[in-house]
Structures are given as structure tokens and as C-alpha cells.
Amino acid sequence: MVEAEPTTPRRAWTIVGEWELRDLWLGGRGLLLTLAFSVLVSVLTYLTATNRALNFLEQRESVNLTLQVAIAVGALLALVAAADTVSGERERGTLESLLLAPIPRLQLTLGKLGGALSLWLAAFAVTIPYVWFLGRGVGIVGDALVAGALVGTLLAVFLASLGMLVSVFAASNRVSLSLSLFLLLALFAPTQFPTGAQQGWLGELLLRANPLTAGEHYVGKIVVDRHTWSQDASWLASPIVAAALFAVLAAVAGARFMHLSRGSSR
Amino acid sequence: MKRLRSPVVATIAALALASAGSANAGSNSLAVSVDRTGISTALGGKFVFRSTIANRSTTPVRGLIAHLNVLSLRNGVYVDPEDWSPHRTRYLAPIPAGGSVALTWTLQAVNAGSFAVYVAVLPQSGAARPPITGPSVYVSIARRKTLDAGGALPLVLGIPALLGALSLGVRARRRAARSQADAG
DSSP states (O other), X not given: OOOOOOOOOOOHHHHHHHHHHIIIIISSHHHHHHHHHHHHHHHHHHHHHHOXXXXXXXXXXXXXXXXXXXXXXXXXXXXXXHHTTTHHHHXXXXXXXXXXXXXXXXXXXXXXXXXXXXXHHHHHHHHHHHHHHHHTTTTOHHHHHHHHHHHHHHHHHHHHHHHHXXXXXXXXXXXXXXXHHHHHHHHHGGGGSOHHHHSHHHHHHHHHHSHHHHHXXXXXXXXXXXXXXXXXXXXXXXXXXXXXXXXXXXXXXXHHHOOSSTTOOO | OHHHHHHHHHHHXXXXXXXXXXXXXXXXXXXXXXXXXXXXXXXXXXXXXEEEEEEOSSSOBOOEEEEEEEEESSTTOOOOHHHHOSOOEEEOOOBXXXXXXEXXXXXXXXXXXXXXXXXXXXXXXXXXXXXXXXXXXXXXEEOOOOSOHHHHHHHHHHHHHHHHHHHHHHHHHHHHHHHHHHHO
């Protein structure tokens, strides 16, 4: 007699995550977005390598420029994918079958969030060879990649959660995407402030409080200024808080407010 | 009368200089020195030197400004000093009699070639007298091509091509699966 081996049941969120990954990557959308991302990073890398005005700068600054754009755009991809998760399913008429599945909504939310974050992971994987090319020979590739992975993941979790939060409550997919992109632009606005406005206690407070500017500042300090990991660790406070807070908010909103249509009770 | 004029003028001038000494820089009493006279670096590199402004007089001096200047020693090289150092002007605290102030200047090598860097000290009052300058620091900057544009091509073309091929492959596979399902 053969005894049946006890099997551990798979957590529901991993099953939902697998569905999401299949839909995103085998459906082709994820690959197309990653292709567009790679074209952008390629153009940036080529300009950095050929343009004399950029080339006179230290290699560290070239790596920093490419890494910061990769983090920003990679996190944007996660935001766009997350902003489509609930409102998109609702519009395509596929949310009903998903809600009828015997899966707790919290797990459903986590699985969808995981799927959206896969875009950031793919974007980061694509960025690795570019960072290696720009930073080779000066011993910064390792530090740059670790800093990029750390900050990029925090920002991607924050933005994907924000996108999902908007998607749960948005009346339509268009509203969800527009609002998410508007919020992202608002978060990026401080990077366009004149240098004078970024100085002083108010300017620094604004930069520190904004997870995007704080995260990018930290990467710059590690990659360009060769600071130690702990020297500017306080700049990571807002990315960490934003990632944790918005992940919890998205999970709670998904668990409690993910309805078939906006306005219906269930 | 002629004999008297010179000592009187000299005395008045000395008194005037003495009274001005506490408020402004006395030209002869100040000296600017640097910690090195030559620096070699590569394009894009950062370098630092220190200058010391000494007050050799018996009265304190106040209201001084130290200014950093950069120029190319070869004709035809455009130099924008702001690119080399964004903080080139320092407003100095009063320097006591016999005391000195040390300033650290950080610069980035923006152009390749031979350059001179020097510090000039002048009074905040705007008095029309020549600034006091320190010895110039000779800066030799080697050309450095940090990145190879040709080497970038396989990478910048290869990765999008790979992803494009992968994308087309997935699309073809999806179409084949769909047509198989339709036929079935």
C-alpha cells in the first residue's frame, strides 16, 4: 500500500498571481511594454556613450542617469499595469467570474499586485546589461544595481499599490489610468523645480517627503557621491513608509471594496 | 612749503590707511597662498585645493571676498567657470590681526587641456584697488573617453531586437493556439 504524501495546498494568491502573469506575459502586453522600455534605455545609453556633453561627465553620473530613468519608468510600468487590474477587468466583463471564484478578495488583490510588480522586475532585469556597460571598469556596477533594486522595488510597490487603489474605486478604466498618471506626474513635479527651490528646509522637506524624489536622491548619493549605505539612509524613510502604507491600503481596499460595478453594494 | 608737503601728505595717507585697515583690506597686509601649485587629473575628475588668506597686519580686517577663477592656458578652449565650481565666491569672516582663513575649493575637470586656477581677494566695499591674488595652480587635464560608442551598439540594438523577437514569437504562438482552437 502506498501512502499518499501530504501536500501543502497552494496559497490562493499564488494561483491568482500565476493567472495574472500568464495574462500579462503570454498575452503579449508585458513583452510589448518591456520592449518599449528597452528602446528607451537603449536610446539613453547610446546618447550617453556618444554625446560629448554627457560623455565628459564621470561614468558614475552616466550610470546614475540611466539607473534613475530605469527606476522611474520601471515603476511607471508597474503603476500602469496595476491601474488596469480591477477597473480593466470590470470593463472587459471578466471581473464577475473572478469574484465568483472561491478566493478571498485579499488574496485576489495580492495576486494582482504581484502580477503588476512583475513588470518592474522585468524592467530591472533589462536594465542590468546597460548599467554594466556604462559602469564597467570603475567598480560601481554592484552598488548601482543593489541601490537600483532596493529603491526601485520600494517605489514599484508604492506606485503599483497606488494604481490598484485608484483602480478599485475608479468608475472606468480610463479614469483609473488618467488619475494614476496624473498622480505620478504630480509626484515627479518636484524634480523640475529650479535648484534654488530645492534648497532650504522647506525644499529639503518636500524632497524627503516625496518617495520618488527621496528614493532617487538616495540612489544618486550611493552611485555618484560614493556615500556609504547608511550615510543617507534617512532618505529611504518615505519610500519605505509609502510602500508599506499603500500596500496595506490597496490590500484593504481590494478586500473590502472590490465590487462588480462602482455603485453596487456587492 | 615744498619740503613740508611730502611729510604731511605721507602722514595723512598713513592715517587714512590705518583707519581704513580695520574696515577694509590693507593691500600689503594680506597674503594669499595655496597648498599646491600643480594638479593632474582626468576629464570629469574632481579635484580639491586649499588656499589660505593671511592677515599680516596688526589690525583685524573684515569685509573681504575671495573669488576663484579658472582660465585656459591655451587659446581656443572655452571655459565656463560655473561648470567647474558652482561655489566660487566666498564672503569671509573678519580675520584677526596675524590670523588667517583657510578655504577649500572643489572643482570638476570639465575640459581637457592646460588650465590655471587662482584665488583673488578683494574688499566688499568696492574700493578701486587691485585685488590680491595668490599663486596660480597649474591644472593639467588628460582627455579621457570614458565610453565607447561603438561598443554600445551591440547592446543598444541587441536587447530591443531580442525582446522584439520574443514578442513576435509569443504572438505567433498565441495565433497558432487560437486557430487550432477554432479548427477544433
